[in-house]
Amino acid sequence: MVQLSEHKIKKRTVRLKSFYHHPFSSEKRKSYRRRKLSKIAGGAGTRSDLNSGLNERKERRKIKYIASLRHPFSARKRRKYRRKRLDTLAFAIMPSFAMSAPPSRMPYSVRAVTTAPNLWFYLGDTVDWLGVHDRLTGVGRVSIELFDAFMREPETLIRPCRTGRSDLDIVAMSSEEVQDRVLDRLDGRYGLGLGSFDGGDSPAKGDHIFFTGLVWTPKFSALFRHLSSRGIGFSVLVHDIIPLEGGDNVGAAEASRFAEWLVVCLQNADRLYVSTNVVRDQILRWALLEGVEVAATIVKIPFGSTPLKLEALSRTDDLQGRFPALEAGNFVLSIGTIDPRKNQIMLCRLWRNLIASGLEVPQLVLVGRDDLGLGKGHSIYRDLLRSGRLLVLSGVGDADIAALTAACRFTAFPSTSEGYGLPVAESLMQGKLCLASRLAVIEEQAGDLAWYFDVDDSRQAEELFRKAIQDRDAVGAAEARIRVDYVRPTWTAAAKRLEAEAREAASTKPLSIISGRFRPEFPGAEPFKTTEVLKRASRWCTNDAPEVSILIVNWNASPLTLECIRQIWMHTDGHTYEIVIVDNGSDEDDLARLSKPVPGVTFIQIGRNRFFGEANNIAAEAARGEYIVLLNNDAFPQDDWLSSLMNMMAENPSLGAAGPMFLWPDGRVQEAGGMINEGGYPVRFGRGQDHPTPDILMERYVDYISAAATLIDRSLFLQVGGFDLTFEPAYYEDSDLCFKFRALGRPVGYCPSSRVIHIEGAAANGNTKAEARRKALGDSNRDKFVSRWERLLESTGEEEPAFPVESFIPAEWSSPPEDDSSLPLAVVFTPYAVTPGGGERYILSAARQLARTHRVEVVTPYRYSNLRLRQIGCALNLDLGMLKFKTLQEFEKGPEPDLMLTMGNAVLPPIPGRGRKTVYHCQFPFVLKEEEASDEAMLQTYQEVMVNSAFTQGYYQERLAEAGMASIPTRIVNPPVPLVKRRERRKRAILSVGRFIVGGHSKRQDLQVEAFRALIDSGVKDIELHLAGSSFPEASDMDFLASVREAAADLPVFFHINCSAGELEALYGESLVYWHATGLGRDLEKEPEKAEHFGISVVEAMSGGAIPITLRAGGPTEIITEGINGFFYDDITGLVDQTRRIMNDASEDELQKLSLAAHSRALDFSYSRFDNAVSSLFRLPVSKKTTSNRTSPRHQGSPA
Secondary structure, X not given: OOOOOHHHOOHHHHHHHHHHHOOOOHHHHHHHHHHHHHHHHHHHOOHHHOOOOOOHHHHHHHHXXXXXXXXXXXXXXXXXXXXXXXXXXXXXXXXXXXOOOOOOOEEOOOOOOOOOOOEEEEOHHHHHHHOOOOOOOHHHHXXXXXXXXHHOOOOOOEEEEEEOOOOOOEEEOOHHHHHHHOHHHOOOOOOOOOOOOOOOOOOOOOOEEEEOOOOOOHHHXXXXXXXXXXXXXXXXXXXXXXXXXXXOOOOHHHHHHHHHHHHHHHHHOOEEEEOOHHHHHHHHHHHHHHOXXXXXXXXXXOOOOOOOOHHHHXXXXXXXXXXXXXXXXXXXXXXXXXXXXXXXXXXHHHHHHHHHOOOOOOEEEEEOOEOOOOOOOOOOOHHXXXXXXXXXXXXXXXXXXXXXXXXXXXXXXXXOOOOOOHHHHHHHHOOOOEEEEOOHHHHHHHHHHOEEEOOOOHHHHHHHHHHHHHOHHHHHHHHHHHHHHOOOOOHHHHHHHHHHHXXXXXXXXXXXXXXXXXXXXXXXXXXXXXXXXXXXXXHHEOOOOOOEEEEEEEXXXXXXXXXXXXXXXXXXXXXXXXXXXXXXXXXXXXXXHHOOOEOOXXXXXXXXOOHHHHHHHHHHHHOOOOEEEEEOOOEEEOOOHHHHHHHHHHHOOOOOEEEEEEEOOOOOEEEOOEEEOOOOOEEEOOOOOOOOOHHHHOOEEEOEOOOOEEEEEHHHHHHOOOOOHHHOOOOOHHHHHHHHHHHOOOOEEEEEEEEEEEOOOOOOOOOHHHHHHHHHHHHHHHHHHHHHHHHHHHOOOOOOOOOOOOOOOOOOOXXXXXXXXXXXXXXXXXOOOOOOOHHHHHHHHHHHHHOOOOEEEEEEOOOOOHHHHHHHHHHHOOOOOOEEEEEHHHHHHOOOOOEEEEEEXXXXXXXXXXXXXXXXXXXXXXXXXXXOOHHHHHHOOOOEEEEOOHHHHHHHHHHHHHOOOOOOOEEEOOOOOOOOOOOOOOEEEEEEEOOEOOOOOOOOHHHHHHHHHHHHHOOOOOOEEEEEEOEOOOHHHHHHHHHXXXXXXXXXXXXXXXXXXXXXXXXXXXXXXXXXXOOOOOOOOOOHXXXXXXXXXXXXXXXXXXEEEEEOOOOHHHHOOEOOOEEEEOOHHHHHHHHHHHHHHOOHHHHHHHHXXXXXXXXXXXHHHHHHHHHHHOOOOOOOOOOHHHHOOOOOOOOO
């Protein structure tokens, strides 16, 4: 997946990001310096007390430097921290082309923030229209209804206004001017609440203006920009975006002007109001397609409908007198300007056909301005006019329209495009059935209360109208239901919503956006016609029960991700789909571009880089489709790509996944599926072909399909546990996923008729260090892959060999209780990365025990998938299915739990405790950072502290006293250790298990290799050293692992990186000696935290019968009795000497005795003892039984 171009990776950007993640953020450092400055300056006296020769400016600079230097994270340490972040980013980023740098972001308005803005209502467009026309259009009616509703609210103070001397001037209208130029020209039912107010003044900075009428001309584009530059807030009612949806009725010039007007509104207004979600969705789709960043919040408001008044009801009796040609009681009514878009000509054509069929039809009455001349003598439907079957009425007032609606048999509305469809709402308001064209905006407001027809299907429309004419009982039943079920909105509700939104907007700081359009070009991205893509996207891309969910991971590449969405919309049809975007901790600017709501697109912000695999796991859990598509943001689909993949899956039900032919942007074949050889190296079919050869154009089974674009049965993806965390951060995770499918008998298919252009990541652009790390990671993950799938890789027959699936599908897996369960809630919080290790075994085992009586949530600062619990459960051989993840934000908003267990690495807990019983588990009290005084109060929110050993307990109490804090009850609960079956026959092998990490709590595999070399040099023969453990996706840790491999290249040293539980069990069972070196080479007097805190892997090895030789420090001194069940050493020389005595001098009986004693001692750290200790701590019933899988030897070896 392409991330950012290399020129974008500037130190300034990374510095901001690294400070954001740094334990002491910029804001905290500023606060720290202020306190130090105050303290030091206070000691020096007031300004008048200072030496007159002192240069105050220099002194303050000196004080600032001292304060910074004395900070727990000094400038030197921060620079080191930034360098580490830069190295990590340089490793992770894989640029392949120059991505255009986005323009700078600026606030869209200089508007001041206020809680009490003056409100204005623009009537200038209504004044101008009534100066030329006798009647208002539908848009004008909506605007005047809203103004009238505002006037009727005595609590609302709103001033009418219009354009002044120039198009950029806004001036207030007096009550007399409103009455004369607007209300007196209408039918008298408006303005009853009109008060008395003067004209002349103008809106000021911080005020808010409503524009609700005919305001989509270049004049208003300039006015809106002007208001924004003056800091005057405003909102606009967008009735529809018909000019942008294409069609024969819209000219290119009109569409272009409307588009520019809409861009101005989206980027300068505080709010855009729409009448339906459909219009809102189309605006958002259009903005994304055009590369327009949206500043305005788009809000749906209820369109009202004015009830029929008593005087209007009395007019129904006199309709025949006012309209002599009307067949009162036997007519069908259609209201709206008579033009091509309203499509009344379809009704005329349909009426002619019905008459020709011999049906006795009612009169068709068209009410509205006759732009087509259908009521004129030269009309092509003059035969209908002469026969009285067609009547066209123009210049009809609102009261007469209401009377006609009440008297008609039913109404018809055949429009081809609408923003709302006011005549439909008014028909339903009168309790009348409406036969309407099937438009999404009409369906949204009318639901199933209207009868729908397709304007392109004349036969279906004819049958529907025939039914309405002939079956009066069906029409009567429909109208009875309308009178009961139709929700009658009011204009007052709409006006109140506008006022509330305006006040909220005024109290909010204007957003920063990229002004204008920003759509950088990318290789392989096809140009498109916006109107066509808009229709396709609105038809197929939906969050409403999609068939397919397309998953995309983003990390600081929002322009590329947005282009990927455009290309999906352009080339995808035939199946409904949603797009799920997961952001892996991008910076704020990148998030701002992606986080805007888009219909059919779900955005999930993780807040941290969870890497490609876990991000997709999170997306898959959130997906709604039956199928998921893994799609890189640098992969651009081509026509029929999804339909071809879906067809292949439908025709081959046994398939687990299907993938396309990948092409480079120049059209050459990049990959047509692939196989993996016995060494774990991929062989890509067709790579580099200018034109696909016949064999590449054939469907076939393959070993793997790149996750750049793969269609997968979602239930199968979840069943196999998704992407495996073993392969984080990258490489071989997609191949591993495909092999999981194969292990379940669900092969992977290659579909040549599906094509996807993939830009594909390039090399590290000359960065040799980053390239070396990538290679080391690739080699490491290949070793893991081969270790897991060796049996399948070596198979040559047609039948797949049987493969145990317990490594990724747990034999036993529970289900978590529902959120509304009657069980009380228990929360377990960990601020650290959740990986299969000793700390996770400890905290999750405790969570399991709490789950006996509670509903347990595992809370982390940022989101994880519950699939990760499955993977960790498989690695640790624990059923964790009764648990589920929650984020810290969700926890803080949720109810108070009954129990809470928090994990941390300091004297003070990371968050306050909540609940009836609160326990803080301190893994080890690392050096206390300087914190606010309130942190001690936070510690007091916990009732007890739980530690893993007496070693940890001693230092916890000591550092608590050093900090001058009150003591708190502390209890030792030793970690649970899964027992390994002891074997009698053992090899002359030394085993060491631990994560390959540098610094901090390193297991010092580097010094163990040094000791092993010295051991061989001392004359010990026929021995092996086996180093097992997980690797971390940090650049420095990968460098460390590579350096250890290099140092051991000429020695009989074997590496088992992320080895399987079975392999680790065998290593424990057959190794004679176990080495443990945590803390070796450290000054443990100054840094006791670098010693082993307990030593889970030591106990595991002892349970398998290995004789432990550990550093004489930390937790292992509580486990081992020297000379009885193990030995200690103080330095490398001591390690070599002790090992040599065991290997060369000890008799078989002595070794057997030591092995049995070690195994016996390991039994003291069983799960049952741990479970009972946890239950006692939380005052829960003590368990009498321990489930069998807790004592199983299978686990992923990583010590505490």
